[in-house]
Amino acid sequence: MTGRTSTLTARLAVLARPGRARALAGFGLAAVLLMAVAPVLLSPFRLGLLGKFLCLAMVAVGIGLAWGRGGLLTLGQGVYFGLGAYLMAMHLKLADAGPGGVPDFMLLYGTGEVPGWWEPLRSPVVALALVVLVPAALAAVLGWAVFTRRVRGAYFAILSQALAAAFAILLIGQQQTTGGTNGLNGFRSFFGYDLADPVNQRMLYLIAAGVLIVMVVVARQLMVSRFGEVLVAVRDQEDRVRFLGYDPAAVKTAVYVVAAVMAAVGGALFVPIVGIISPADVGVVPSIGFLVGVAIGGRATLLGPVLGSVAVSWAQTTMSEQFPSGWIYLQGALFILVVAFLPGGLASLRTTLRRRRRPAREEEPGAPAPVSSDGPPAADLLPEGSRA
Amino acid sequence: MTTPEIDLAAADALLGDDTARFRHDYLEVRGLRVEFGGFVAVRDVDLTVTQGDLRFLIGPNGAGKTTLIDAVTGLVRAAAGSARFGGTELLGRATHRVARAGVGRTFQTASVFEELTVLQNLDIAAGARRGPATMLRRRRATPDAVEQAMETVGLTALRDVPAGVLAHGQKQWLEIGMLLVQDAHLLLLDEPVAGMTQAEREETGELLRRVGSQRVVVVVEHDMEFLRSYADSVTVMHQGRVLAEGTVAEVQQDPAVVEVYLGAPAGEPATATEGPA
Numbered sequence: 030m031t032g033r034t035s036t037l038t039a040r041l042a043v044l045a046r047p048g049r050a051r052a053l054a055g056f057g058l059a060a061v062l063l064m065a066v067a068p069v070l071l072s073p074f075r076l077g078l079l080g081k082f083l084c085l086a087m088v089a090v091g092i093g094l095a096w097g098r099g100g101l102l103t104l105g106q107g108v109y110f111g112l113g114a115y116l117m118a119m120h121l122k123l124a125d126a127g128p129g130g131v132p133d134f135m136l137l138y139g140t141g142e143v144p145g146w147w148e149p150l151r152s153p154v155v156a157l158a159l160v161v162l163v164p165a166a167l168a169a170v171l172g173w174a175v176f177t178r179r180v181r182g183a184y185f186a187i188l189s190q191a192l193a194a195a196f197a198i199l200l201i202g203q204q205q206t207t208g209g210t211n212g213l214n215g216f217r218s219f220f221g222y223d224l225a226d227p228v229n230q231r232m233l234y235l236i237a238a239g240v241l242i243v244m245v246v247v248a249r250q251l252m253v254s255r256f257g258e259v260l261v262a263v264r265d266q267e268d269r270v271r272f273l274g275y276d277p278a279a280v281k282t283a284v285y286v287v288a289a290v291m292a293a294v295g296g297a298l299f300v301p302i303v304g305i306i307s308p309a310d311v312g313v314v315p316s317i318g319f320l321v322g323v324a325i326g327g328r329a330t331l332l333g334p335v336l337g338s339v340a341v342s343w344a345q346t347t348m349s350e351q352f353p354s355g356w357i358y359l360q361g362a363l364f365i366l367v368v369a370f371l372p373g374g375l376a377s378l379r380t381t382l383r384r385r386r387r388p389a390r391e392e393e394p395g396a397p398a399p400v401s402s403d404g405p406p407a408a409d410l411l412p413e414g415s416r417a
Numbered sequence: 418m419t420t421p422e423i424d425l426a427a428a429d430a431l432l433g434d435d436t437a438r439f440r441h442d443y444l445e446v447r448g449l450r451v452e453f454g455g456f457v458a459v460r461d462v463d464l465t466v467t468q469g470d471l472r473f474l475i476g477p478n479g480a481g482k483t484t485l486i487d488a489v490t491g492l493v494r495a496a497a498g499s500a501r502f503g504g505t506e507l508l509g510r511a512t513h514r515v516a517r518a519g520v521g522r523t524f525q526t527a528s529v530f531e532e533l534t535v536l537q538n539l540d541i542a543a544g545a546r547r548g549p550a551t552m553l554r555r556r557r558a559t560p561d562a563v564e565q566a567m568e569t570v571g572l573t574a575l576r577d578v579p580a581g582v583l584a585h586g587q588k589q590w591l592e593i594g595m596l597l598v599q600d601a602h603l604l605l606l607d608e609p610v611a612g613m614t615q616a617e618r619e620e621t622g623e624l625l626r627r628v629g630s631q632r633v634v635v636v637v638e639h640d641m642e643f644l645r646s647y648a649d650s651v652t653v654m655h656q657g658r659v660l661a662e663g664t665v666a667e668v669q670q671d672p673a674v675v676e677v678y679l680g681a682p683a684g685e686p687a688t689a690t691e692g693p694a
Contacts, residue, residue, distance in 0.1 A: 250553070250555075251553070253555050254552065254553050254554055254555055255540070255541075255544060255547065255551065255552050255553075255554065255555070255556055256552040256553055258533060258537050258540070258541055259541055259544075259552070261530065261532060261533060262530045262533060262541050265530055265531065265532060266528055266529075266530055268492075268512075268528075269524075269528045269529075269530070270541070271512045271513045271516070272490065272512060272513075272516050272521065272522055273513075273516055273521075273541060273542050273545055273595070273599055274513050274516035274517040274545030274546070274599065275513055275541075275545050276511070276513045277513075
């Protein structure tokens, strides 16, 4: 038995870097579960729900990078989620209306004419490009302006939240062109495919699952790369990084743009799967909601944000079915509990317990704990209170 | 745990040979003035430090030593004056651009990246000029300079240990190692031996002497014994001004220095109690 284990270990070691084989196996397993098992086991309704959760989890992957690794507490990811979602929704409305047609709500509330800034979105290619480019550009400009002025910590959090509030208010105020409080809904087709057809719904789910897996792969690469190491360095000792010749503003802006694009793609896929996007999905409350799952799962880990986000979404749906108004309190309580007692999230539960049991064990040299890879969150290696 | 030791041979490999580099760097500060509100922290300071001259900067608390370093490295804005290194004006540049001009510094409290390993700390220090393609990939092999720096500061065995669990002296060595791989040609060290054991001080002193022969080094230090053992020259600051400059022996005999350190002679008003203008 031991002999077989050791040959296996030796064979795995051939795959060179530690963690790589495990990661490959993990991604394979996740792909099988999400793309082969779930569609068989779940009813079309539940599968649609899971698809929605996966879209929200894409936002979480970005927050995990920006907040967990980069220390950027973004309370306004709803803006980027919303930009991606609205751009996609606008394209779907125009496509439904046909060439030169006018979306239904504009005939009801507006002038009956399509505003000029909607027109480019008639083209599917332009729409897809804008879904990525608009949020990326906004995040780049905003991030650069904010980070070069050394706005950080709580000030950045408040600023990002104000942005989410302003974005939602702007959408509500523009009923003629954005659907106002109702948002955009009633989509009939997605790039020519009928959205009422269960086969197409399943295809949308599979696209969402595939995109999420790709995002996690990208996040992993960013975490283990040199950029990921510098990112952690910027999070913990911004000034020191500056004295080594890096511009922390550039590092932060880069990760902020990545998080924004991930949120936007999540939003763009959310629209055809859920069938509606409204200001209630992009404002302050959903923006904080994105964060809760990330915090509970473990913000600095690779899978913590995804699993936390899906778990919270699932709990929210289940709870809301039974206690419609109770969920928001439970969500708040969970968030407070995690922040107060388990700053590393559930992913750090094991290490936290182990440390409680055996306090202050000297780390053996030569037998180090993995730090910035996808091992246990490195925060646990430090005494309480030594991290902001 | 074996006691890490400074490896001077590795330091030589890392620092390179002066004739190979064929240049003599020097730091030239002229008329430097730093104000905070109305308070003048550094006034009209002239300072020239050349390669091969291990310069110590001393003075009572509040003399402006750290502020001087802060101004040179772009952390605080200078009101007037210039600070040139290798023909480049440093004042008015963003901190990270000063660093890219070859200036490295350490802080009074060792500031390493505690969650990252020794290797990662040094690799980051070595990599400010890396392009996006390198940044987005994983580190495949340890760069030579990083390997040599680990040898130099005796942390090779601890390469994969998070810097946060290092002993205090090891953290300070790691910081010096980071300056070396950063390829800083002007090293500004703020109390590098504070909190070190006697043995560690001696090793650090030897290393600084070695580094000082190939680089421009300014050390802010309070430890007089350390200063006497390793300083080539000393600049004494007091109330934002340069009070005296010279060899250790010269400075120790300077009446103004004696006055500041031992108190004013009877009959004269103590300058130390005078507020700045």
